[in-house]
Amino acid sequence: MSQTIEVRIPTILRPYTKNEKAVTAQGETLSELISSLDANFSGLGERLLENGELRRFINIYINDEDVRFMGGLNAPLKAGDSVTILPAVAGGCK
Amino acid sequence: MTLRILQRDVDAIVAQSRAEYPDECCGVILGPIGSDLANRLKPMVNAAHSPTFYEFDSKDLLALYREADENDEELVVIYHSHTETEAYPSRTDIAYASEPNAHYVLVSTRKELASSYELRSYRIIDGEVTEEPVEILLDW
Amino acid sequence: MTRYESLEDSLGHTPLIGLPKLSPKVQDGAPPVRLWAKLEDRNPTGSIKDRTALAMIDAAEKTGQLIPGATILEPTSGNTGISLAMVAKVRGYKLVCVMPENTSVERTQLLKMWGAEIIYSQAAGGSNEAVRLAKEIAAEHPDWVFLYQYGNPANTLAHYNGTGPEIFEDLPEITHFVAGLGTTGTLMGAGKFLREKKADVQIIAAEPRYGEVVYGLRNLDAGFVPELYDASVLTRRFAVGAEDSVRRVRELLAVEGIFAGISTGAILHAALGIAKECVAAGVGAEIAFIVCDGGWKYLSTGVYDEGGDAEGIEGQLWA
Numbered sequence: 001m002s003q004t005i006e007v008r009i010p011t012i013l014r015p016y017t018k019n020e021k022a023v024t025a026q027g028e029t030l031s032e033l034i035s036s037l038d039a040n041f042s043g044l045g046e047r048l049l050e051n052g053e054l055r056r057f058i059n060i061y062i063n064d065e066d067v068r069f070m071g072g073l074n075a076p077l078k079a080g081d082s083v084t085i086l087p088a089v090a091g092g093c094k
Numbered sequence: 095m096t097l098r099i100l101q102r103d104v105d106a107i108v109a110q111s112r113a114e115y116p117d118e119c120c121g122v123i124l125g126p127i128g129s130d131l132a133n134r135l136k137p138m139v140n141a142a143h144s145p146t147f148y149e150f151d152s153k154d155l156l157a158l159y160r161e162a163d164e165n166d167e168e169l170v171v172i173y174h175s176h177t178e179t180e181a182y183p184s185r186t187d188i189a190y191a192s193e194p195n196a197h198y199v200l201v202s203t204r205k206e207l208a209s210s211y212e213l214r215s216y217r218i219i220d221g222e223v224t225e226e227p228v229e230i231l232l233d234w
Numbered sequence: 235m236t237r238y239e240s241l242e243d244s245l246g247h248t249p250l251i252g253l254p255k256l257s258p259k260v261q262d263g264a265p266p267v268r269l270w271a272k273l274e275d276r277n278p279t280g281s282i283k284d285r286t287a288l289a290m291i292d293a294a295e296k297t298g299q300l301i302p303g304a305t306i307l308e309p310t311s312g313n314t315g316i317s318l319a320m321v322a323k324v325r326g327y328k329l330v331c332v333m334p335e336n337t338s339v340e341r342t343q344l345l346k347m348w349g350a351e352i353i354y355s356q357a358a359g360g361s362n363e364a365v366r367l368a369k370e371i372a373a374e375h376p377d378w379v380f381l382y383q384y385g386n387p388a389n390t391l392a393h394y395n396g397t398g399p400e401i402f403e404d405l406p407e408i409t410h411f412v413a414g415l416g417t418t419g420t421l422m423g424a425g426k427f428l429r430e431k432k433a434d435v436q437i438i439a440a441e442p443r444y445g446e447v448v449y450g451l452r453n454l455d456a457g458f459v460p461e462l463y464d465a466s467v468l469t470r471r472f473a474v475g476a477e478d479s480v481r482r483v484r485e486l487l488a489v490e491g492i493f494a495g496i497s498t499g500a501i502l503h504a505a506l507g508i509a510k511e512c513v514a515a516g517v518g519a520e521i522a523f524i525v526c527d528g529g530w531k532y533l534s535t536g537v538y539d540e541g542g543d544a545e546g547i548e549g550q551l552w553a
Contacts, residue, residue: 011168012192056453057190059152066152068454071465086155087192089138089172092118092147092475093179094186139514143507144478147443 002026003079005033010086016044030060031073033083048085057088095130096227097197097215099123099171103135104201104230108211110137111175111203116145123171124162131234132170132197140174147186148174171215173199180204181214183223191218197226241278242321245288246396248276250404250522255489256506258513265518267509270405271492271525272397279320279344281495281527282397286419287317289392290381291325300379302326307378309333309361309368312341313527314383319348330378332368334360340531362458383417385461393423401522402431409434412505412523414451414497415441415471418463420524425467436469440497440504443473451497472504479503480537483529487538495527496537 004024009017017023025040027033038045048058053073060067061084067075077083103123110119121137136158141151150158162168172193176184181200183191191198194217202212217224238244253269260267274282294300305328308318315331322329329350333341336357345352353371355364365384372380383389397420401408411428413420418439425437441453452458453473483499486492494502505523512519529538 010192012194057192059155061152061156064156066156068152068471069465069468072454072459084156084159086159088149088152088190089120089122089155089193090142090147090149090190091174091184091187092142092144093176093184094146139511141507142443142473142475142478143503143510144475146477147475149473 002028002032003077005077005079006082007033007037008082008084012087013044013047013085016041016047027077029073029077030062030067030075030083033077034073057090059086059088060084061086095197095217096229097132097171097199098130098229098231098234099132099199099215100234101230101232103132104213106135106137107173107175107199107201107213108203111177111201111211114140114175115177115203117143118145118148118175118177120148120150120172120174122158122169122173124165124167125170127166127168130170134167145177169193169196171197171199173201176200176202176204178204181212183216183218188218188221188223194219242288242324245277245284247400248273250401253490256485256502258506258509260513261516264513264516267512267517267519268521269505269509270520270522271490272401272522273492273525274397275494275525275528277317279316280530281313281317282420282524283313283317283527284320285392285396286314286383286389286417287321289388290383290386291318291321291327293386293388293391294379294381300327304328305330305375305378307332307368307372307375307380308383309355309364310383312337312345312531315350315352316341316344316348318381319345319350322350323348330371332364332371334364338531339534344531361452365458383419387462389417389419390423390426390462393420394427395423397524398424398427402428405520405522407520408432408522409519410436410438410505410508410521412438412440412472412501412508412521414501414524414526415439415454416451416497418460422462422464422467429467436508437467438470438472438504438508439468440472440474440501442500443475451500472507474500474503482506483537484540487529488540492525493529493538494525495529495532496535498525498527501526 006022007025008022025033025036027036034045034048062081118140120140123132123135125131125133138150140148142149181202198216198218200214215226215228250270250272257269258267277284307330309332319329331350332353332355334357335354355367421439428435442451479499482502486494501523505521
């Protein structure tokens, strides 16, 4: 059994987690963690991934670091890490 | 729902929009969770530095949510400026909007408005845009 | 020393020039924030890709993979093809390029001039589709040499041994390095070298905003990550829209007199954004960025027509 990681869920995704702000999941990598999340909270995986890649409008952090700078889905996780999911805040005039 | 916002914050947002022209400016107003009270203005850096796009830097975004969490606050208002177009959400604004509880505020400081401005507020949920009345107050 | 035995030997050692007018003004007494442009259009065929092409061919010759008369296959949005075509012509190889059908007409003309054969991939898939088709063709022709700039370590090494050291020699006080995200070779190679010399140097990638395309650049979230990419080298990815790229490339021409290609507009936009943040924070900065190529190959797109509407030319521009 792999390590348990705390995952903080943003408001917009809480309908998938019965309104829980933080849940736990397992995984040695971000990819495994997302599979584990999706197994417990059906549909959540699809809100994070698109065609097998991280969605652009969703930011995922391991502790203080954006996973985009840690190898994306291959980013390694270790016991005690905390994962935060946040929707990007962006827009424009077009 | 009506957006209730303080005059001093409106003035600050308009001033920020003019100062950062031609780039779009952006920021949030925080308030106690569930209160819908737009209490604490926090201007943000537009990491895109663009006249047609705004984006919070990913590190700034994490810091913002952490700070809100520690203070038991949430994003009551998410605002940005349109420097050439009207204060209506664009396709991009709608595609990105992902805070169902926030008031999305747009301020336009386009040239035709001269020294005046246009400020409008919206709810954007699942791609659905609903404009809401704005009440500007001197104090709560 | 400006005398060389041959055109190939004149590769690299490109000038690093200041941008006195585009560098932002700082408050009295504040440390300067300066922009420096590395003019990679001063290479033998006019782009930074000469470094990649020459390094990949040299490496393939050394391992014996490339023998006289061999055929080289490469997916390319143009510049790598042009560089490879020149070296292949001079050294006696055949070159087959896989290129999106909507790349500018000048690129096709240049490639044919140096004797390359072109296979067009569908415009809709952009350079990702060119890569996919090239991999398919490579599998059908095992005798062809597939250099594959996206995964060839010689590409990164060219910048680790060339671009990086050149910049550091000219600008040892460098604080930020900004380049475009394409094969990622420039950022990985020069970035790693600079980091080794200066641990706190910021390595910034300019990439097209998700869902938009800028010639020669790619967004890593759009489904294809080059094998060369190592996320730990970068400190920031700066997403740039097509309109901002066009605006900046025009500004560079109008204000500093530098006639650069489109991707340089995206890179400059990121560099100016960083500069603005440094000024706001009151910290000094010496920001080096890459001018990938000159504007010649993009004249037909209308991008330099001051009155021209960036949106109007989008269809033909963002291959």
